[in-house]
Each structure stands twice: as C-alpha cells, then as structure tokens.
Amino acid sequence: MSSVQFTITHKLDGTLARAGKIATPHGSIQTPAFIVGGTKATVKALTPQQVDELGGQAVLANTYHLMLQPGAAVVHEGGGLGAYMHWSKPTFTDSGGFQVFSLGMAYKKGIDATSHSEKGSGDLATHSTHQLAKVTDDGVTFRSHLDGTKLTMTPESSMELQHAIGADIHMAFDEATSPLAGRQYLRQSLDRTHLWAERSLKQHNKLNEQHREHDEPEQALFGIVQGGREEDYRRESAQLLGHMDFDGYGVGGVYEPGEISHVVRWVNETLPEHKPRHLLGMGAQPADLFLGVEFGIDTFDCVAPTRQARNGALYTYSGRINIKNARFVHDFTPIDTNCDCYTCQHFTRSYVHHLFKADEILGAVLASIHNERFIVSTIDHIRESLMDGSFYAYKQTFLNQYYGAAHAKTYLS
Amino acid sequence: MSSVQFTITHKLDGTLARAGKIATPHGSIQTPAFIVGGTKATVKALTPQQVDELGGQAVLANTYHLMLQPGAAVVHEGGGLGAYMHWSKPTFTDSGGFQVFSLGMAYKKGIDATSHSEKGSGDLATHSTHQLAKVTDDGVTFRSHLDGTKLTMTPESSMELQHAIGADIHMAFDEATSPLAGRQYLRQSLDRTHLWAERSLKQHNKLNEQHREHDEPEQALFGIVQGGREEDYRRESAQLLGHMDFDGYGVGGVYEPGEISHVVRWVNETLPEHKPRHLLGMGAQPADLFLGVEFGIDTFDCVAPTRQARNGALYTYSGRINIKNARFVHDFTPIDTNCDCYTCQHFTRSYVHHLFKADEILGAVLASIHNERFIVSTIDHIRESLMDGSFYAYKQTFLNQYYGAAHAKTYLS
Numbered sequence: 001m002s003s004v005q006f007t008i009t010h011k012l013d014g015t016l017a018r019a020g021k022i023a024t025p026h027g028s029i030q031t032p033a034f035i036v037g038g039t040k041a042t043v044k045a046l047t048p049q050q051v052d053e054l055g056g057q058a059v060l061a062n063t064y065h066l067m068l069q070p071g072a073a074v075v076h077e078g079g080g081l082g083a084y085m086h087w088s089k090p091t092f093t094d095s096g097g098f099q100v101f102s103l104g105m106a107y108k109k110g111i112d113a114t115s116h117s118e119k120g121s122g123d124l125a126t127h128s129t130h131q132l133a134k135v136t137d138d139g140v141t142f143r144s145h146l147d148g149t150k151l152t153m154t155p156e157s158s159m160e161l162q163h164a165i166g167a168d169i170h171m172a173f174d175e176a177t178s179p180l181a182g183r184q185y186l187r188q189s190l191d192r193t194h195l196w197a198e199r200s201l202k203q204h205n206k207l208n209e210q211h212r213e214h215d216e217p218e219q220a221l222f223g224i225v226q227g228g229r230e231e232d233y234r235r236e237s238a239q240l241l242g243h244m245d246f247d248g249y250g251v252g253g254v255y256e257p258g259e260i261s262h263v264v265r266w267v268n269e270t271l272p273e274h275k276p277r278h279l280l281g282m283g284a285q286p287a288d289l290f291l292g293v294e295f296g297i298d299t300f301d302c303v304a305p306t307r308q309a310r311n312g313a314l315y316t317y318s319g320r321i322n323i324k325n326a327r328f329v330h331d332f333t334p335i336d337t338n339c340d341c342y343t344c345q346h347f348t349r350s351y352v353h354h355l356f357k358a359d360e361i362l363g364a365v366l367a368s369i370h371n372e373r374f375i376v377s378t379i380d381h382i383r384e385s386l387m388d389g390s391f392y393a394y395k396q397t398f399l400n401q402y403y404g405a406a407h408a409k410t411y412l413s
Numbered sequence: 414m415s416s417v418q419f420t421i422t423h424k425l426d427g428t429l430a431r432a433g434k435i436a437t438p439h440g441s442i443q444t445p446a447f448i449v450g451g452t453k454a455t456v457k458a459l460t461p462q463q464v465d466e467l468g469g470q471a472v473l474a475n476t477y478h479l480m481l482q483p484g485a486a487v488v489h490e491g492g493g494l495g496a497y498m499h500w501s502k503p504t505f506t507d508s509g510g511f512q513v514f515s516l517g518m519a520y521k522k523g524i525d526a527t528s529h530s531e532k533g534s535g536d537l538a539t540h541s542t543h544q545l546a547k548v549t550d551d552g553v554t555f556r557s558h559l560d561g562t563k564l565t566m567t568p569e570s571s572m573e574l575q576h577a578i579g580a581d582i583h584m585a586f587d588e589a590t591s592p593l594a595g596r597q598y599l600r601q602s603l604d605r606t607h608l609w610a611e612r613s614l615k616q617h618n619k620l621n622e623q624h625r626e627h628d629e630p631e632q633a634l635f636g637i638v639q640g641g642r643e644e645d646y647r648r649e650s651a652q653l654l655g656h657m658d659f660d661g662y663g664v665g666g667v668y669e670p671g672e673i674s675h676v677v678r679w680v681n682e683t684l685p686e687h688k689p690r691h692l693l694g695m696g697a698q699p700a701d702l703f704l705g706v707e708f709g710i711d712t713f714d715c716v717a718p719t720r721q722a723r724n725g726a727l728y729t730y731s732g733r734i735n736i737k738n739a740r741f742v743h744d745f746t747p748i749d750t751n752c753d754c755y756t757c758q759h760f761t762r763s764y765v766h767h768l769f770k771a772d773e774i775l776g777a778v779l780a781s782i783h784n785e786r787f788i789v790s791t792i793d794h795i796r797e798s799l800m801d802g803s804f805y806a807y808k809q810t811f812l813n814q815y816y817g818a819a820h821a822k823t824y825l826s
Contacts (some may be wrong), residue, residue: 044774069771
C-alpha cells in the first residue's frame with residue numbers, strides 16, 4: 001500500500017478539476033494546494049512558524065541544492081528534511097533532474113535554460129561543447145554551480161539522495177527538456193525519461209523495502225510526465241507512466257500558463273484519475289493556479305512568490321506592484337486591503353517601501369509573507385469554489401481584476 | 414508631571430544597583446532592562462512579533478538614520494515610530510548626536526570614530542579638513558553617509574525631529590567625543606553639551622506644550638552626561654544636568670566594560686537617585702550588563718547583538734561561537750542547550766551553520782532571535798537576582814562561565 005492516500009471529494013462537472021486530500025505520514029494536504037518552495041531546506045526568509053501561520057500546507061525542497069549544501073547525509077543525520085528544518089507537516093523533494101540541466105551547466109556561465117535546440121539534438125556529445133550537463137542513457141554528468149565540481153546523477157543516485165533526505169513524496173528522475181527542443185530531440189529524451197522512470201521506481205521500491213525492514217516510514221514516488229508541446233508524446237508518456245505503479249504524477253516541462261489548457265489537459269485526460277497530479281515549478285501567476293486546477297492539477301510548487309517578494313514585486317488583487325516605487329512613500333494603506341496576512345494586517349506600503357529602500361532584511365520577510373499568503377489564499381478560495389460550484393464565477397472575477405479584462409480574456413476562453 | 418514615572422522597588426545594599434520600573438504611555442519597562450536596537454524603525458531581521466516573543470520590552474531607534482530614511486515627517490505621518498513599525502510597547506530615540514559625529518563624517522571615508530585628538534582640539538576648524546562633522550556652538554554640520562548631502566543638526570532641530578518621530582523617551586542633543594579626546598577638547602565639548610542640554614530641554618518643553626494644546630501625548634527627555642574619563646568633568650556634568658528638569662539621564666561616551674566601574678560610578682553617585690539612567694550604546698557583552706547594573710544603570714541599548722548575529726557570532730553561556738565554523742556541520746545540538754529561544758528550541762547548530770553557508774536570510778533571522786534573547790534573558794536574570802539578593806553569586810557564576818576564570822577576574826574585582 002502506498003504511504004500516501006489520495007481521496008477525491010468533489011469534481012467539477014465537465015472539467016478535469018477536482019478537490020480532495022492527500023494523506024501522508026505527516027498529515028493531510030487539502031487539494032488543490034500550493035506546495036511552498038523550500039529549496040535548501042528553508043522557505044527563503046521565513047521561519048517554519050511563519051510558513052505555518054500563512055497557511056502553508058507542505059514544503060518542497062530541491063535534491064540538487066541539498067546534495068551540494070549541506071549534503072543529503074547531513075540532512076539524514078539531522079533526522080530528515082522535516083526534522084532538520086523543523087517543519088512537521090508534509091514534505092516533497094524533486095529529483096534534481098531539472099536543476100542538473102538548468103543550474104548544472106550554469107557554473108561561470110549564467111543560467112541558460114534554452115540551449116537544447118533541434119540543431120544539436122541528434123548528437124548528444126555536442127551539448128558538452130557548451131559546458132552543458134552531459135546526458136547519456138545512464139544519467140547526467142554536470143558541474144556544481146557553486147564550485148564547478150564534476151558530479152553525476154542517475155535515477156538510482158537521485159532515489160538514494162531523496163531517501164536520505166527523507167521527504168514524504170519523491171519525484172522520479174527525468175530529463176528536463178528546453179521549451180525550444182524539437183520533436184527529434186524530444187523523442188530520444190522521452191524514451192530516456194521513461195527508462196529512467198522504471199529505474200527510479202525499481203530503486204525506490206528497493207529502498208522502501210529497506211525502510212520496512214528497519215521499521216522506518218516509507219516514502220511515496222511520483223512519476224514525471226514529459227513530452228514538450230507534442231500531443232502524441234504527452235499522451236504516450238501519461239499512458240505509459242500511468243500503467244506503472246507510481247503513487248502520483250508530476251507534469252514537467254510546462255513553462256507558460258498558456259500551455260496549460262492543452263499540454264496539461266492531454267496529460268490529465270490520459271493519467272489514471274485516482275492518483276494525485278503535481279504541476280512542477282508553476283504557481284507564481286494566478287492564471288497558473290486557475291488553469292492548472294481546471295485542467296486536473298492537484299498540487300503546485302514555485303519559488304517565484306518569494307523570489308519576486310525579495311525583489312519588491314508584490315501581488316495584489318488588482319495586479320502586481322513594485323513596492324520600491326517612489327509613489328508608495330506616503331501610502332499608508334496595506335499592500336492589499338483585502339489580504340489577511342501578517343504584513344497587511346500590521347504594516348503599510350510606506351513602511352515596506354522604506355524597508356526596501358533602506359535594504360532591511362525585514363522588507364524581504366514581510367514581502368515574502370505577503371506573496372506566499374496571497375498564493376496560498378488564492379488556491380484555498382479555488383478549493384472552496386470547487387466545493388460550492390462557484391469556480392468559474394470566481395475565476396472570471398479574479399482574473400479580470402488581476403490582469404485587467406483585456407489580458408484576462410486569454411485565460412477565460 | 415513627567416510622561417514617564419520611575420519607581421525603584423529593590424536596592425542592593427552597598428552598591429548603586431536597583432530594580433524597578435519605568436511607566437510610559439505605552440506600558441511599563443521592568444528595569445534593569447535591555448532596550449532592543451531598532452535603528453531604522455526595524456529591529457534588524459526580526460518582525461515585531463518575534464521581538465515581543467523573545468521578551469523585548471522596548472525599542473530604541475536612531476534619529477539620524479530616520480531623518481535620512483524615510484524622513485521624520487514620513488514616520489510622523491505614519492502615526493509615529495511605534496505605529497509605523499507596529500511596535501505597541503515603549504520606544505526610545507537617541508538624539509542623532511552620536512551618529513552625526515561617527516557616521517556623518519564617514520561618507521566615502523569609512524567610519525573613523527577616533528579622530529578627535531588633542532592635536533586638533535584647540536582649533537575646531539581643523540576638523541573639517543578631515544571631512545569631519547563641523548562643530549560650532551550652534552550645532553553640527555555634517556554629510557549624509559548615504560549620499561553626501563550637507564546637513565545641519567542643532568539641539569532645536571534634534572528635538573523637532575524626535576517629536577515628529579514621536580518615541581516615548583527622547584535624548585538631549587550632545588556632542589559625542591572620541592575615546593582619544595584630551596582634557597582641553599573635552600572641556601570645550603562639555604560646556605557645549607551643557608549649553609545644548611539647556612536648549613534641548615527648552616525646545617522639548619515648547620513642543621510638549623504644543624502637544625498638550627492639541628491633546629496629543631507628551632514625550633519624555635533624558636539629559637546626556639558626558640566628560641570622557643575625567644572624574645571631575647563627569648561629576649560636574651552629572652551635577653549640572655541633575656539639577657535640570659530632565660525625566661531621566663543617559664550616560665554617553667563609555668566605550669569599554671572596563672570603564673564602567675569608575676566612569677559610570679562617578680556619574681551615578683552624583684545623579685539624582687530617583688530618575689532612570691540609560692547607558693548609551695552598550696550591552697553586547699555580558700560584562701556590560703553586570704557592571705552597568707552594579708554601578709547604577711537601569712537601561713541599556715546596543716545593536717551589536719543583531720550585528721554579530723548576522724556575522725554568525727552567537728552567544729552561548731560558555732562564550733561566543735562562530736557558527737560558520739566547519740566543526741558545526743555535524744553538531745545536532747542547539748546553539749545553547751540552556752537557551753529557551755525559538756531558535757534553540759527548534760533548530761540545531763548544524764542547520765544554522767547550513768543556513769549561513771548557503772547565505773540564507775533565515776540564518777540571520779534565527780541568529781538574531783538567539784542573540785537578542787540571550788541578552789534579554791541575561792538582564793532578566795540580573796533583575797531577579799537583585800530582587801532575591803543573589804546578584805553577586807549570579808554575576809560570578811555567569812562571568813566565570815562566559816569568559817573563563819582568568820578573563821572574568823577583570824570584571825569580578
């Protein structure tokens with residue numbers, strides 16, 4: 001039996017949308033849910049208490065970052081991810097796959113996530129001439145973005161790392177392809193991702209077996225569906241992985257909210273209905289959440305809400321503002337009068353503006369609390385709207401207000 | 414009647430030490446107390462909620478910093494210091510005097526707090542050749558350390574600024590002298606400080622008069638005792654200011670714990686007993702607190718606990734540690750097993766070490782919570798030891814453990 005149990009409690013007729021809960025050894029996640037980004041075993045700028053108070057239900061940390069700092073063994077020695085970072089609710093890790101491709105080639109180069117092109121797609125060796133991560137069927141060789149150390153990650157080593165880190169939900173090791181990858185490269189990559197999915201699952205089951213022998217808690221594994229923007233590849237991937245014994249699924253390689261209504265739909269029309277579905281790395285835009293849910297996503301994760309917060313880009317129900325703008329000096333209203341977060345309940349735009357201009361850490365803290373709460377609160381309302389049937393009305397009102405009617409149309413068609 | 418009321422509840426026989434409380438319009442401060450540094454209307458890295466939870470009783474902000482950013486008028490418009498930064502308990506401001514001397518000459522020069530020497534003491538104009546703040550009997554002309562703008566501060570303008578900022582307790586505008594200043598310069602400077610004290614008080618009373626007319630809360634003013642390390646000057650200053658109608662006193666120009674047993678003693682033997690006494694800018698070393706209290710100090714302020722925290726220098730009952738040291742990678746004990754702060758209750762040295770190595774904001778937050786709590790908790794214990802008569806036993810145990818017996822001797826003689 002899986003260590004996580006998914007229950008669907010509400011469905012929205014004629015759509016792929018559903019509400020439910022994922023029960024884990026560390027409590028339940030009410031879905032749809034936003035999984036708060038906890039890259040290096042910390043939600044940037046926030047204490048676990050603050051994450052809890054803003055309604056965060058679960059945290060997702062990055063295997064790639066933790067393997068480099070402080071090392072998966074240290075996290076394990078510290079009691080595993082939850083204990084190490086003092087987060088008692090559910091935890092996720094990704095496989096490291098996305099980062100070895102996007103950061104593993106970035107040492108001294110800057111990040112270039114769009115380097116897979118049809119041009120080099122027939123000859124994998126050409127990738128290394130661009131200091132890219134080097135892919136073979138065995139795994140990926142890449143360099144640490146911190147110090148350039150040459151490292152290798154395979155499906156087996158990703159599973160070993162994730163089991164050492166010890167989150168409740170793990171992800172299979174996949175190849176993250178660029179949005180610019182063409183069909184020829186995607187075909188090879190997808191075959192490799194499917195091969196790696198099998199190897200991930202096999203290694204994961206072996207490690208869970210060891211946990212059982214030692215009376216330790218087991219972990220869950222999600223398979224990752226890839227296939228770019230190609231309908232046949234996406235459906236093939238969802239079908240193939242759907243028949244494997246994963247505890248849930250992740251949808252990788254989606255970059256824009258505009259892709260959700262087709263790419264995510266193809267995948268979720270094909271995947272088994274009774275398993276949870278996670279959209280990898282999206283959820284910084286309200287459109288991501290509304291469209292993701294509409295097309296069958298249960299959980300989201302994204303580090304952009306805190307990253308944007310640290311840059312002073314704050315979400316409001318009438319769109320994003322840059323709090324560093326001089327027009328806020330004398331603005332003694334909250335960031336958003338309709339927001340119930342600690343920041344909006346107690347501080348003004350003027351004060352948060354001052355903190356940013358004065359380069360005070362508290363600026364990043366208050367901004368991060370607000371942005372995370374805004375996203376969490378939005379997905380909470382979406383969940384309620386699925387339960388009472390008001391989803392489409394809520395979606396229309398929200399997106400019109402946030403993007404303006406002209407832009408919102410894109411997401412309302 | 415003063416807007417603050419000081420009550421002494423306990424005295425330690427044969428010493429200047431006392432415990433009591435300062436009642437302000439925003440509640441009482443149990444003394445002796447550590448006033449948490451809130452330089453730019455924020456306790457660096459901490460939310461007001463965290464400052465409250467770690468036992469902070471009051472916050473001290475800097476007039477110099479606030480006049481530059483966001484401007485005293487903005488703080489006033491935002492409801493005054495407490496409302497602006499959402500701190501509902503008592504607040505202090507300093508006069509700006511110390512900063513115009515120490516930072517006001519630092520633009521493009523680095524900070525040089527030791528530039529007053531006997532050499533230039535007879536000729537004030539020579540100070541400006543070193544890009545120093547320029548002092549006349551009227552006030553001080555200096556440059557903003559942020560953008561080099563030429564500014565002037567006088568006793569009157571300091572009072573205007575402090576009344577606009579609106580803390581409960583203000584400080585008279587004084588001249589901060591360097592630890593290297595000789596008798597000749599100190600003499601001139603002290604006369605000026607006394608002149609400025611009178612002008613500060615006069616302007617303060619005028620502004621309080623206006624508050625009364627507008628049914629606004631009044632503020633309290635502390636006079637600042639100077640005089641370097643010269644006993645006659647210190648006693649003269651304490652005597653002279655002691656006869657003026659201040660609500661309390663600050664002791665300025667003390668730089669080392671070793672000076673407390675004579676300099677602070679001279680002052681507090683001379684000042685009227687029934688008014689509160691604040692030691693300006695000290696309290697980062699346990700010795701500051703024990704000696705300050707022993708020689709008659711009621712309140713302390715210092716930004717070093719949070720500054721050191723951000724550098725990874727953490728207080729423990731057996732001395733200071735640098736959490737960035739590699740020996741903490743596998744140390745899964747709290748920073749101090751005897752500390753009751755949020756950080757020590759929930760996180761390990763290994764985790765805090767990781768946060769510092771990974772340059773995570775949460776490292777600064779958790780370290781700041783710990784250092785502030787350590788200092789607040791120490792002064793709380795000192796207060797209790799005054800009440801039950803165990804002060805000297807506590808002092809001896811604490812300092813021996815913290816500094817080691819050899820070094821602690823200096824403070825125990």
